[in-house]
Amino acid sequence: MPAEYWAQLLDTLHQRPRRRSLRGARAQGPARLLASVWPRQHLHRNERLSPLLQQALLRQSWQLRQANHHLVAAILAAQLTTDVVRKARDQMAYMLHHDPLTHLPNRILLMERLVQAIAMARRQNSCMAVLFIDLDRFKVINDSLGHGMGDLLLQAVAQRLQAQLRTSDTASRQGGDEFIILLSEISNERGVAELAEKLCHSIAQPYHLNGAIAHIGCTIGISLFPADGDDPELLIRNADVAMYHGKQRGRNRWYFYRTEMNLRAVERQRTEADLHRALRLGEFELYYQPRVDLASLRIAGAEALLRWHCPTRGMMAPERFIPVAEECGLIVPIGQWVLRQVCFQLARWQQEGLQLPTLSINISTLEFRTESFTPALRMALADSGVDAGRIELEITEGVLMNDARASGTLLNELKTIGVKIAIDDFGTGYSSLSYLHRFPIDVLKIDQSFIRDIDQASDSGAIVNAVIAMGHSLGQRVVAEGIEQPYQLAFLRQQQCHEGQGFLFSKPLNAIEFARYYRAEGQP
Numbered sequence: 170m171p172a173e174y175w176a177q178l179l180d181t182l183h184q185r186p187r188r189r190s191l192r193g194a195r196a197q198g199p200a201r202l203l204a205s206v207w208p209r210q211h212l213h214r215n216e217r218l219s220p221l222l223q224q225a226l227l228r229q230s231w232q233l234r235q236a237n238h239h240l241v242a243a244i245l246a247a248q249l250t251t252d253v254v255r256k257a258r259d260q261m262a263y264m265l266h267h268d269p270l271t272h273l274p275n276r277i278l279l280m281e282r283l284v285q286a287i288a289m290a291r292r293q294n295s296c297m298a299v300l301f302i303d304l305d306r307f308k309v310i311n312d313s314l315g316h317g318m319g320d321l322l323l324q325a326v327a328q329r330l331q332a333q334l335r336t337s338d339t340a341s342r343q344g345g346d347e348f349i350i351l352l353s354e355i356s357n358e359r360g361v362a363e364l365a366e367k368l369c370h371s372i373a374q375p376y377h378l379n380g381a382i383a384h385i386g387c388t389i390g391i392s393l394f395p396a397d398g399d400d401p402e403l404l405i406r407n408a409d410v411a412m413y414h415g416k417q418r419g420r421n422r423w424y425f426y427r428t429e430m431n432l433r434a435v436e437r438q439r440t441e442a443d444l445h446r447a448l449r450l451g452e453f454e455l456y457y458q459p460r461v462d463l464a465s466l467r468i469a470g471a472e473a474l475l476r477w478h479c480p481t482r483g484m485m486a487p488e489r490f491i492p493v494a495e496e497c498g499l500i501v502p503i504g505q506w507v508l509r510q511v512c513f514q515l516a517r518w519q520q521e522g523l524q525l526p527t528l529s530i531n532i533s534t535l536e537f538r539t540e541s542f543t544p545a546l547r548m549a550l551a552d553s554g555v556d557a558g559r560i561e562l563e564i565t566e567g568v569l570m571n572d573a574r575a576s577g578t579l580l581n582e583l584k585t586i587g588v589k590i591a592i593d594d595f596g597t598g599y600s601s602l603s604y605l606h607r608f609p610i611d612v613l614k615i616d617q618s619f620i621r622d623i624d625q626a627s628d629s630g631a632i633v634n635a636v637i638a639m640g641h642s643l644g645q646r647v648v649a650e651g652i653e654q655p656y657q658l659a660f661l662r663q664q665q666c667h668e669g670q671g672f673l674f675s676k677p678l679n680a681i682e683f684a685r686y687y688r689a690e691g692q693p
């Protein structure tokens with residue numbers, strides 16, 4: 170055994186450092202070395218170790234090896250534990266930074282990368298882009314095919330997005346059907362536009378999901394650094410504003426952010442706040458547009474149309490505020506106000522001897538689907554004492570066909586109340602003819618776009634003819650909207666369209682003007 174071995178062994182046995190005293194002895198061989206540290210009686214005269222000591226040393230040596238093995242095992246165990254901990258830590262970090270469904274980076278990771286990309290773009294005096302992507306009509310897929318299919322679709326969309334990007338770009342999912350892409354190195358707007366176009370095209374290709382085929386589009390809003398913002402939040406917000414703006418224009422397209430869009434968003438918020446006040450302070454008024462029986466040219470009824478006397482912005486047409494009211498849910502209390510107002514106006518006119526046969530009301534999707542709708546209608550009818558048969562509810566095709574089964578149930582309930590049902594803007598939406606036949610519908614109102622282009626030779630003329638013929642055969646009254654010209658009236662009368670409405674007869678009038686107009690026509 171080398172002297173060093175024995176020296177280490179003795180160090181271990183005595184558990185104290187002996188380096189100083191050993192230094193000199195080491196050079197002289199094991200016996201000298203031991204003699205320097207070990208009591209003299211354990212050495213033979215020829216300076217060999219006594220058997221007793223040899224045994225003790227071997228035993229200690231063996232114990233030391235055992236101790237070493239335990240130490241190695243402990244180190245290995247510690248190493249294993251560290252690996253498990255590291256793995257768990259890595260997994261947690263991954264989960265914290267990624268969307269569990271698509272495995273794309275989530276908002277946290279995107280924000281980190283945005284911060285880095287902005288810093289880099291600043292240093293290099295370069296540009297970058299943020300693309301806010303929202304799927305069009307994803308809810309319809311989710312509702313019709315189920316949430317499982319919806320999840321598969323989102324995963325497929327994530328893959329298609331990633332397939333179009335470079336490794337330096339980041340595609341992230343924000344939740345729901347919203348994705349954000351960070352393009353960290355862009356040369357010009359044109360390149361971004363081309364990529365956005367490719368993304369729209371790719372997303373719009375059919376999806377084969379567990380045997381079903383789904384179609385979906387997307388709307389993309391784009392903001393650029395540094396032109397549209399110099400921090401992550403602002404870039405995302407402006408891309409979102411551009412996307413939101415796009416949703417209202419035309420879907421499956423991309424839109425660069427423009428400052429005016431933000432003004433529009435601010436305007437929308439202001440409208441929402443003002444609508445609350447309008448309801449509270451009674452700033453709404455109903456106007457009435459006569460509906461004329463085209464055979465006799467006598468007034469057969471009227472349509473109630475909402476107007477808002479906004480103290481700061483003047484008279485507001487419904488197109489400026491109904492979409493906002495629908496989005497924020499205020500259309501429900503506004504609609505209930507309209508219902509009561511219409512019923513009480515009819516009752517008032519009746520007391521004044523004005524016998525208007527029918528008064529129609531526009532009903533929005535949200536109102537129609539709200540549970541309080543039929544109770545509110547019943548109450549308005551009961552409180553005003555008006556005959557339900559004189560009230561007509563105008564509902565669009567879209568409202569009816571979006572959950573046709575529930576629509577059928579609700580329409581039947583409305584029929585038991587006794588009100589009439591009209592399909593508004595007929596021809597512009599999607600209707601299944603079999604449902605049209607089964608639903609208890611009294612009136613089809615042909616959309617004014619067809620009347621505008623009416624002409625014996627035009628497609629619109631052919632469509633109008635077909636709707637009139639269908640109405641006749643299904644026993645439904647057909648009303649043409651937007652009659653402005655005598656030739657349109659002549660065409661409709663020739664085709665035996667039942668009723669018409671439009672500026673040719675009268676614009677919408679307030680209640681006093683309407684009563685005057687009605688009496689001037691010589692009607693009771």
Ligand SMILES: Nc1nc2c(ncn2[C@@H]2O[C@H](COP(=O)(O)O[C@H]3[C@@H](O)[C@H](n4cnc5c(=O)[nH]c(N)nc54)O[C@@H]3COP(=O)(O)O)[C@@H](O)[C@H]2O)c(=O)[nH]1
Nearest residue numbers: 474475486487488491507531532533651652653670671672
């Ligand atoms: N949920 C509710 N929606 C409502 C209510 N009141 C109105 N609306 C919705 O707003 C839409 C627009 O209404 P308005 O600006 O009043 O326009 C109506 C008419 O003024 C217009 N019209 C009528 N005749 C003509 C014409 O000859 N030419 C022409 N260019 N426009 C004309 O059409 C509108 C009526 O259309 P319709 O409802 O399809 O019969 C309105 O369409 C409602 O959707 C409300 O109380 N609640």
